[in-house]
Amino acid sequence: MDFRLSPEEKLILETVRTFVDAELMPLERDLQEAELAGRGGEFPDEETLRRLQGKARELGLWALQVPEEYGGLGLGQQLMALITMEVHRCLVPFQFGGGADNILFAGTEEQKREYLLPTIAGERRSCFALTEPTAGSDATNIRLQAVPDGDDFVLTGEKIFITGGSEADYAIVFAVTDRERGSRGGITCFLVDRSMGFTSRPIQTMGAWSPARLAFDGVRVPRRNVLGEMGKGFELAMRWIVNGRVVIPARAVGRAQRLLEMGVDYARQRVAFGHPIGDYQAIQWMLADSEVEIEAARWLVMHAAWLQDEGIDNHHEASIAKLHGAQMVNRVADRVLQIHGGMGYTKELPIERVLRDVRVFRIYEGTDEIQKRTIAKDLLRGTAGLGRWE
Ligand SMILES: Cc1cc2nc3c(=O)[nH]c(=O)nc-3n(C[C@H](O)[C@H](O)[C@H](O)COP(=O)(O)OP(=O)(O)OC[C@H]3O[C@@H](n4cnc5c(N)ncnc54)[C@H](O)[C@@H]3O)c2cc1C
Known part of the structure; x- marks a missing residue:
């Protein structure tokens, strides 16, 4: 096992350190003031976050783990772990822009154009929706149903505790397509735009996190929006x-x-x-x-x-x-x-x-x-x- 960093990796980590010290650390005082005023959970606001991500981008810190062929830095998990440790040294919540859920790369070319690339560009936002009110740890028992109807599936059910669920303009949703087979071939993953009709409601928590409940009340999703293979969602x-x-x-x-x-x-x-x-x-x-x-x-x-x-x-x-x-x-x-x-x-x-x-x-x-x-x-x-x- 060799954890030594290449000169290029050292430079990236050094750049992250400089960014954290110069841009994030000075905001800790503002965060504390917001906390005292009862607004800590809303800090940094959307505009500040975008501005910070933009500054990081100027330093080349964007789409860190996205493969180079998609315009990212293609960083491995070891360097990413070191970067994550560095960023979390600062108490101001922050994440670099251009991140895309790893499973979006399983999409078709059309899905990559419609979902993956705009997400990497920072134009679209996803959320990962697996947990349901009656199935968390035992996620194999999810109930949200996807019933085929012509060229579409009709999704009915509820998701809970979905991080970014209030802000996302599309959700990566896991639904039951074959109840008999359950997690062994009966769960399928769908890309569902908010405009297709799901709704969200934020949940207050004891911390800075504000996940959301998502409701799917007969949401029509075209068959071409199945991510990966049918039945292989789990x-x-x-x-x-x-x-x-x-x-x-x-x-x-x-x-x-x-x-x-x-x-x-x-x-x-x-x-x-x-x-x-x-x-x-x-x-x-x-x-x-x-x-x-x-x-x-x-x-x-x-x-x-x-x-x-x-x-x-x-x-x-x-x-x-x-x-x-x-x-x-x-x-x-x-x-x-x-x-x-x-x-x-x-x-x-x-x-x-x-x-x-x-x-x-x-x-x-x-x-x-x-x-x-x-x-x-x-x-x-x-x-x-x-x-x-x-
Ligand atoms: C802030 C926040 C953000 C989240 N973000 C997301 C998200 O983005 N997407 C998403 O899909 N989900 C998300 N979750 C959901 C999260 O993954 C679940 O809350 C978690 O998996 C636990 O499920 P549960 O809450 O249903 O608890 P339960 O599964 O009901 O568990 C209750 C208790 O029973 C214990 N327990 C359960 N089964 C066993 C067992 N076999 N043996 C021993 N003990 C057991 C558990 O450890 C726990 O202590 C989020 C949750 C929170 C709080």
């Missing part, structure tokens, strides 16, 4: 999800690293009983435990990312990274809040907000329990784990 959904299981713990590492820096600074300067609190072992252990857990998460992410770049099935390692990363950042946020005492609990510092935001890392794209289920099943089947190295 495989596409899993391909999308495994990617997220590397990205989320990379975000967790960035956030946790930044919080730990805050914890170290505070431990140095806060005096209690005549000494900086960093002199006390109780505080030192919180710092040390956090450092060890962050480093462990970093290498779990890099291992899962390396496997992906090598084209080796990484679902087991991605589950391990996701589970540890998500739990780790929650523990670190809680410890750093504790180190800050009463100040940690206030909205004058960003720690309580980060703690609320990262709670969802343990829930979406597979809960902690579902990651453990995957890991244990692999062990029991003997298909992965127990120190396997490729």
